[in-house]
Amino acid sequence: MEGDVLLKVSGLKKAFGGVMAVAGVSFNVAHGQIKSIIGPNGAGKTTIFNLISGALSPLSGEVYFQNQDLIGLSPHQICAMGISRTFQNVILFKRMTVLENVMVGRHSRVSSNFISSIVRLPSFKNTEKAIMDKALDLTAMVGLEKKAFEMAQNLPLGEQKLLEIARSLATDPKLILLDEPAGGLNTAELETIIRLIKKIREKGITILLVEHNMRVIMDVSDEIVVLNFGEQIASGTPEEIKRNERVIQAYLGKGVSFARSK
């Protein structure tokens, strides 16, 4: 899929101690695309997300979003530019309600200060209402409207993942980084997530996806980048990746080919 480049990652490197977690990864994400990063455990997928979102800083390499350099910015600045993310291990505000979680996601998009909340200026009420309305919409979009006032920690994992996505969407991202949205889900929940991912794309939001579930990857991806031990071993469309020798080796070992196993 061709298009203008939204996110440009080049030569990205990150080491933890002596281990190269990400060893020079380069890829582009085009506007409106769903791009997936796959690879065996420890391949460096989540590290790449941490580098893009500013949670970690790289050893070297560049990350450009809409032609603006992201390296050195803090996560909240990167969010302000229009990148949002979810976490592999789901990090919710557990002791806040579902709705409050989504509302927090909306905070960065409304202006109001300490003083107006303390003395309850008229602008305060409007701001709160705007936050609440948007949060209710998004809660409904992921199908959690009936649980809006439940504590986030009381939701089952599948719904926690949906909530985390709704919370990310509340920041009005141009690009959303989804870290294993289907991890640990049952078949029914899997279908829900796939539908949601497609729905997010229909809203014009670009998606960068890390996922282990091939059913999801092959269904939604426009393009796939494959990593192994921090190195980029392949990239291309799902069809190309399925046939790629190095990818098959990385996943299944030598001497087995995808065609034969079919």
Add this chain to the structure above:
Amino acid sequence: MSEKDSVQKKIKNRNLGFATFFGIMMLWPILYPNPYYLNVMVFTGINTLVATGLNLLFGYAGQISMGHATFLGIGAYCSAFLTVKLGWNPWLGLLIGILVTTLFSFLIGLPSLKLRGYYLAMATLAFGIIMETFFIELKSITGGPDGIGGIPALSLFGFKFHTDLRYYYLVWVIVAFLSLLVINLVNSKAGRGMRALHESELAAEVLGINTFRYKLMIFIFSAIYASIGGSLFAHYITHITPDSFSVMHSILIVVMVVIGGMGKIWGPLLGAGIMTVLPEALRAFEVYHEIAYGLILVLIMMYFTDGIAGALSFIFKKISLSVKS
């Protein structure tokens, strides 16, 4: 949406609860004008104020300060020095106290709020120890170990707050007003932001919240509450000495917040109430009163992990459930 209504009803109930409580506090001296009790209640009010500030920082935003008595001291010494030595208006002294506290808390917060957990506790503790030394050694301003005496009473349009009764009203009106501001703050964007960064700074950051700025603002805000408490304290007891603002007192404030219930609206009030009234009430035990005091605190910590506020709300829930069924 009935749940939304129930949330609003909850807020309404809480506001009603507060109005009732402060109403009773206003009537109390009329029904029971014993100067000794009024005296204890004035200290309870001042402690409530300080604990309310720390509850925002520690209870809601999850950032501990082991040096909050310092800000109490800054407020008290500003008031004392400016009124006694320079003869300024006490209200101006209180205001300068707030400004100096803002400056100090900003300068201390800037490096130390980059730290987390135990390290933040250590940094603020060190700050408290250093400032305690300053309070003792900076004799030209603080009067050294002897402190500053002869602090004038506060007055408003010629009305002097020099009796226990009058001071009681002054303190509790201020407590009610400043508690109201905190309730507003907690039930707003800022309050949600605080609770969010308490639960996960990383998640709050990637959602666009400048967590450091938030922490700094709340640190300053809570220090100002302590400073106001310090000024009120100075004008009430009229003679201040450094030991009122020691590290031990900082720890006492933290204990008030924890015992009362961290991150609970009623927490500071209950915590300050227990910690101020209990030692007085236990005087009947004479030499054993400290043992009894310690024992009660340990029992509260063991059995009420959410503090007294948490335990009370649990009991209320049980009662209202059993009434309904």
